[in-house]
Amino acid sequence: MSALTLYQLVALILLMAGLFGISQRRSLVGMLISVELMLNGAGLSIVAASQLTPANAMMGQLGTLFVMGLAAAEATLVLAIIVVVARRFGTTKTSVVSTLKG
Amino acid sequence: MEDMAKIAFGFYTLIILSGSLLAVGAKSLVRAMVGLIATLLGVAGMYMLLNAQFLALMQILIYVGAVCVLIFFAIMLTRADSGGEEAESAPLRQNLLALTAVLSVGGILGWLVMTRPLVTTGVPVEVAIEKLGLGLLGPYGLAFELISVVLLVSMAGAVLLAWERRNGK
Structure with missing residues (x-):
């Protein structure tokens, strides 16, 4: 098994952990943590694929940097949404936060 | 390795x-x-x-x-x-469904990764930091600027969302 396959399998482990977390967690913060796990798996996969193949390595590293920037932006917005939800509903449980505007 | x-x-x-x-x-x-x-x-x-x-x-x-x-x-x-x-753990049914979803996705992707080996170079390529910087300013400049705009907008949006208005204003 080549080194690239091993790295891809580790990235797959991260994706699976994040997917399991996001479908099983019952609070918004737990889901945010799971999303970060999945984004990390994507970054690892991109870097491994670009560093270990004849592809353009610079493009892969820059792509992962952009993924990190997007993750930071996403975490900022989710934090604000969680604060608003917690203020309005008093909790961030997903089972409670299920009413739409009406 | x-x-x-x-x-x-x-x-x-x-x-x-x-x-x-x-x-x-x-x-x-x-x-x-x-x-x-x-x-x-x-x-x-x-x-x-x-x-x-x-x-x-x-x-x-x-x-x-x-x-x-x-x-x-x-x-x-x-x-x-x-x-x-x-604190209270998720119901068993939800856990099972989550496990099924994870195993199906992981199984398909793992099978694809294992059965389709790519041409690899044994040693990882080294990219100098100068090249990364030049890439950000040159061919990938638009993506770089867009990321900074996205960050700025998300920060402004976060401030706007979490802003607590005083009563009576």
Whole structure:
């Protein structure tokens, strides 16, 4: 098994952990943590694929940097949404936060 | 891979595996965040092994330094105390469904990865930091500017959303 396959399998482990977390967690913060796990798996996969193949390595590293920037932006917005939800509903449980505007 | 690299790879894989299990399974959200930090550090080690030192530093700086602090703020601001929101575990049916989804996706992707080997160079390529900087200013300048606009808009949006208006204004 080549080194690239091993790295891809580790990235797959991260994706699976994040997917399991996001479908099983019952609070918004737990889901945010799971999303970060999945984004990390994507970054690892991109870097491994670009560093270990004849592809353009610079493009892969820059792509992962952009993924990190997007993750930071996403975490900022989710934090604000969680604060608003917690203020309005008093909790961030997903089972409670299920009413739409009406 | 060399022997040392194999040992380091195994070590980081172990850190990533246990950290992600903690991040997904811990009852307390603070412990889940500690697991997330361990996972992020393991991934930073993987970047080191892949000869991408700049990315490893950025991973520690951005994820561990900024994103985890944000998540900690989210935990504290919602008063999710240690025994709090994840205390009662999810029903068995939900766990089974989540496991099914994970195993189907993981199975398909793992099968694809294992059965379609790519042409690999044995040693990771080294990219100098100057080349990364020139790339950001040259061919990928538009993406760089767009990312900065996205960050600015998301920060402004976060301030706008979480702004608490005083009564009577």
